[in-house]
Amino acid sequence: MTQLERAKNKKITTEMKRVAGDEGLTPEYIRSCIAEGTVVIPVNIKHHRRNKLRIIGIGKGLRTKVNANIGSSPDRVNIMEEKNKLDAAIKAGANSVMDLSTGGDIEKIRKMVLQRSVLPVGTVPIYQAACETARKGKKISEMSIDRIFGIIEQQAEQGVDFMTVHCGVTRRIIETLRKSKRITGIVSRGGAFLAQWIVYNNEENPLYEQFDRLLDVAYKYDVTLSLGDGLRPGSLADATDEVQIGELSVLGELAERAREKNVQVMIEGPGHVPLNQIEANVLLEKRLCKGAPFYVLGPLVTDVAPGYDHIVCAIGGAVAAASGADFLCYVTPTEHLRLPGVDDVTEGVIATRIAAHAADVAKGIKGASDWDMQISKARGSLNWKRQERFSINPEKFRQERKKSKPKDARVCTMCGEFCAMRQSDLLSKKTKF
């Protein structure tokens, strides 16, 4: 039985208890949210060492979680580097990782990630299907339906906790897309694979048409389905258009079908979205998908900053999460330029954690502002050791402070003897006014 099925049966699982403990909420709250589909716990019943996993809940009233994408590409394959990227993501504080490998021995990389990761692991099975097909010298449109489902089952069997499936890329919406005046067409790899398949074969998306087949696999292993936005906007100009919203409506219907079959489900969201459209996007998702956890990539609030897209993502992610998004997929500085390396993973995770935390404070998530209080008290009393300890990346804190030593160790070189904290300190000692 899946977490959802047990929740519906009023059963509180070990995983629900662990999530409740972690969030400082009651197990009954977690159970009721899972039952109504507003919280998911992505953990495959076959996941290797599942008791050692850092289980997470994603959804209503919980801390905003952060995912890091790792994985090879056809142009850059190095399993050691992927290992290091995984370790960097864990160290930087990601809550989950997705292995998006499309180059080299992707099965081997996935197995390494599943073995090594203490975090829940996600994948996009259509990537493997497409890679296999391409390697055989075939066209993407020649992917076999049975092989697609075979790969999904195989990955589920290996213990993958959540999977992106682009079930909403339907024939009808591809038609809408082709009539639209989009600037950047399709920017999702999975979306593009399926769109090609649909157009060349003149057939419906098998992940949509045989959605029940997909649900059967997901149910069997309690794989959480992450309904992908294969037609997400890839530029501000394409945001919140008829294509994106058309797909989202389909995902809403599918989410309900998944819940009926006791399959946990979350919804993926854009993409490139102007700052003033983010709140509406979150609201739409929550309405059309009946409060399903919203997993957003970015959103990127401008297209103009390749090299700094982790910052662009932090702006959009903070606003999205403050508006109700539950799960932020990081974007690294190298998005739009190249496959990220180890340092890019660290930068991406930290930037997105900042966004998630800022949103949690704004949303009033239990305990969120305590962290700020701790570091601020340490700052107010010029206690540098404690500031370091409570900073989001203590190693960075130490390195940066060391680069420029103050004459008086109580302050820093920004203000030196004129440190306002030191001055207010003097001030408070004079009691008469």
Added chain:
Amino acid sequence: MTQLERAKNKKITTEMKRVAGDEGLTPEYIRSCIAEGTVVIPVNIKHHRRNKLRIIGIGKGLRTKVNANIGSSPDRVNIMEEKNKLDAAIKAGANSVMDLSTGGDIEKIRKMVLQRSVLPVGTVPIYQAACETARKGKKISEMSIDRIFGIIEQQAEQGVDFMTVHCGVTRRIIETLRKSKRITGIVSRGGAFLAQWIVYNNEENPLYEQFDRLLDVAYKYDVTLSLGDGLRPGSLADATDEVQIGELSVLGELAERAREKNVQVMIEGPGHVPLNQIEANVLLEKRLCKGAPFYVLGPLVTDVAPGYDHIVCAIGGAVAAASGADFLCYVTPTEHLRLPGVDDVTEGVIATRIAAHAADVAKGIKGASDWDMQISKARGSLNWKRQERFSINPEKFRQERKKSKPKDARVCTMCGEFCAMRQSDLLSKKTKF
């Protein structure tokens, strides 16, 4: 006559015309906004080579502008480094710089900045007063009132375009502060200097008490006054408290007095502010200060990320500017840790420019989204040269892309042959569906 006085007299100046041209708005619009006090053009009539300056307008309906703080501290003095920081700020696209030097020969540094900068220059004159006093072995509370005003006049005479003056730090508000339960007390250096002066001398803030004397100097040189928030919150816990809002109310009164005397004025804002309080802060400023341009430092939406405060600032700055803030002061990655170096200046300016631009798109500022359209069209057609040209930092774009070369130069190593753009490209060529 100041820009404001001439605007009130229905006179359109060369500077108004230049701002109008730069913003794609009519000179009459600029004039009317200056007349009502919702736009300022900070340019001192004595600024050296004032015709070569990149004049800016700040305020209602204009692009959000970005300021970079540079300057020495008692612990780190290197005029070459300050020169390089100035050059870095200009290169990265800042719209103004403030020289906040408090170490070494600060007069010499300021003269260098005023000579070299093509951007409007701001200062905080109380720093010089405090430094001089400290160097004489005296206490800050021994600063002489005449010397404070003398320094203000001297800096105005040298051509400083805008000055931060902490006129709102009054005795009454210091009393409020001392009764308050603030976590981080005073975090503004200028605010702390004046608070000490007030408390130790048991006298009113001279910049408040002799505000007319200040206005006379500002009027004479058309120095734009930036009414500083000496009591801004230095932690989320202190945001939007009675101290901050008390000071803001005083600034609102002073802003009106400045305008009556034909002195251009803007208002400085926080500081550390939770994401969900930013909009209210902007609204309050606009109401209490009758639409005066709002110049915000950050706001920082969490206290926990020293080493990454440029990202924290980008989140807060984007939301503030989208809510109506007009002028963003950057925060560098090293805030709370050390004096920024040259690279920190670049990172700070770029992050803040991203925030400003994202907000301009959200606010619907004329022409803002054209930039995104340009790069996105280039991206959609896989034109890498044009993407580089339209990216916020072409040098960074080039460097990052070069670090990992794709097999096929049409794509990048993120997706290689599976590039969605390339796939959609194939898709659009098949016309039948």
